[in-house]
Amino acid sequence: MPKRTYQPRKRRRARVHGFRSR
DSSP, X not given: OHHHHHXXXXXXXXXXXXXXXX
C-alpha cells in the first residue's frame, strides 16, 4: 500500500500531461 500513496499522484499528473500534449 505504500506504493499507492505516492504512485497515483505522480502517475496521474504524467497521464494528464501526455494526453493534453497529444
